[in-house]
Amino acid sequence: MVVAFKGATLIDGTGKAPVKDALVMIDENLVTYAGPSGIKEVPEKAEIININGKTIIPGLIDAHIHLDMHGMADTFEENLVEDKLRTVRAAREMHKTLLAGITTVRNCGSVNYIDIAVKEAIAAGWCEGPRILASGKIISMTAAGNEYFLGMYREADGCDEVRKAAREQLKVGADFLKLMATGAYMNPGGVPGASQLNRDEMAVVVEEAAKLGLRVAAHAHGKQGIIDAIEAGVATIEHGTFLDDDVIELMIKRDIFLVPTYIVGYLMKENGEENGVPEFMLEKSRKTEKVWQENLRRAIDAGVLVAFGTDAGTNYNYHGNNALELVILVEEGFMTPLQAISSGTKVSAEALGLSSEIGTLEENKIADLVVVGGSLENKLRPLLDNVDMVYQGGKRVR
Numbered sequence: 386m387v388v389a390f391k392g393a394t395l396i397d398g399t400g401k402a403p404v405k406d407a408l409v410m411i412d413e414n415l416v417t418y419a420g421p422s423g424i425k426e427v428p429e430k431a432e433i434i435n436i437n438g439k440t441i442i443p444g445l446i447d448a449h450i451h452l453d454m455h456g457m458a459d460t461f462e463e464n465l466v467e468d469k470l471r472t473v474r475a476a477r478e479m480h481k482t483l484l485a486g487i488t489t490v491r492n493c494g495s496v497n498y499i500d501i502a503v504k505e506a507i508a509a510g511w512c513e514g515p516r517i518l519a520s521g522k523i524i525s526m527t528a529a530g531n532e533y534f535l536g537m538y539r540e541a542d543g544c545d546e547v548r549k550a551a552r553e554q555l556k557v558g559a560d561f562l563k564l565m566a567t568g569a570y571m572n573p574g575g576v577p578g579a580s581q582l583n584r585d586e587m588a589v590v591v592e593e594a595a596k597l598g599l600r601v602a603a604h605a606h607g608k609q610g611i612i613d614a615i616e617a618g619v620a621t622i623e624h625g626t627f628l629d630d631d632v633i634e635l636m637i638k639r640d641i642f643l644v645p646t647y648i649v650g651y652l653m654k655e656n657g658e659e660n661g662v663p664e665f666m667l668e669k670s671r672k673t674e675k676v677w678q679e680n681l682r683r684a685i686d687a688g689v690l691v692a693f694g695t696d697a698g699t700n701y702n703y704h705g706n707n708a709l710e711l712v713i714l715v716e717e718g719f720m721t722p723l724q725a726i727s728s729g730t731k732v733s734a735e736a737l738g739l740s741s742e743i744g745t746l747e748e749n750k751i752a753d754l755v756v757v758g759g760s761l762e763n764k765l766r767p768l769l770d771n772v773d774m775v776y777q778g779g780k781r782v783r
C-alpha cells in the first residue's frame with residue numbers, strides 16, 4: 386500500500402536545496418517518489434499523511450556507536466554491569482536510538498560480542514532498533530589501558546595473530562572490522578598521537594575483510610597512524626585528530642571517510658571532573674582541543690568526506706541523543722544545516738557501503754525516513770527535541 390506524505394519541506398539528503406510543499410510516496414519498503422508536488426499522481430487508495438509545516442528527511446545513519454556502553458561518567462564503571470544485563474540494556478538503548486530517527490548504526494566495538502547478539506535479536510524481530518552493522522571486538526596491539534574496557538579489545542601482535550583475530554570477528558558475524566591504528570584518549574596510558582598496529586598488520590585485517598567484501602574502520606588520531614591505515618586500505622578514519630594538509634590530500638585522493646565524533650570531547654568538557662569524568666581523559670582532551678577544532682574545520686572546508694558518528698555510549702554521550710553531534714557541528718560553524726544533514730544520511734551511507742539502498746530519499750531507496758516538527762533550514766535542534774514520525778523500511782516505528 387502506498388503512503389503519501391504531503392505538504393512538508395523535503396530535504397532529501399543529496400545536498401540539493403530543500404523542496405517546499407513536497408510529496409514523498411512510499412510503497413511497502415521502498416520510496417517511489419520524493420520531490421515537488423503536482424508532478425506525480427497520488428494513487429486513489431493511498432494513505433495520505435498531511436505534514437504541512439514539517440520537514441521530512443532520510444533516516445539518520447550513525448557510523449560510530451558503542452551500544453553496550455551507557456554514557457557513564459567514568460567508562461571504567463561500565464565494566465561493573467554484567468554482560469547479560471548489558472545486552473538487555475543495549476536492546477533498550479537501540480529502541481531509543483530508533484525512536485530518535487536513527488534508522489541505521491555502525492557499532493564500532495562491543496564487549497564480548499554484545500553487538501552481534503543485539504543485531505541478531507533486532508533482525509529476528511525480538512526487539513526494535515536501527516539496522517546494525519557490528520564489528521565484534523576491536524583488533525588492537527597489546528597496549529596500555531585496554532583493560533579499561535574489559536572484553537572490548539582482541540589484542541593481537543604480528544601478522545599471523547592479527548589475521549586470526551580478524552577471522553574470529555568474521556566467524557561470529559562481524560559486518561566490518563575495527564582496528565586501532567593509534568592510541569586512545571579514553572584508555573589510561575594510551576597516547577593518541579602514537580602509532581599502534583603497523584601498516585602490515587592493518588593490511589592483513591583489510592585483506593581478511595575484503596575476502597567477504599567487507600570494510601575496515603580505523604581508530605586513528607596520530608598523523609602517521611592515519612597514513613598507515615589509509616595505505617593499508619581502510620575505508621574510514623575514526624576521530625582523525627592530528628590530520629594535516631598531507632593527510633587531507635591523501636583522504637580526498639582515496640575517497641577515505643572521516644568520522645570525527647566531535648561531541649565526545651565536547652561532552653567531556655561540558656561535564657568535567659566535577660561530574661566524574663576521569664582527569665586523565667580531560668587532560669589529554671584539553672591539550673589537543675584547539676588543534677583538533679582547526680584540523681576538523683580544515684578537513685571539512687577542503688572537501689574531505691565527513692560521515693556522522695557520535696561514539697554514543699561514551700561519557701555523558703547518551704543513546705538517542707545522537708543528533709547532538711550534527712546540532713553542535715552546525716552551531717559551532719563547522720557545517721551548514723544542509724551539509725550536516727547530508728553528512729548524517731548520504732555520506733554516512735556511502736561510508737558504510739550502503740548508498741545504493743539507504744541514505745537519501747530517492748526512488749527505489751529503502752523507505753527510512755524521519756518527519757520533524759518545524760524547520761531544519763537554519764538550525765538542527767528539532768532533530769533532538771521535535772521528532773514526530775520515524776519510518777524504517779516502510780514501517781512506521783514512531
Ligand SMILES: [Zn+2]
Pocket residue numbers: 449450451493696
Ligand atoms: Zn568509539
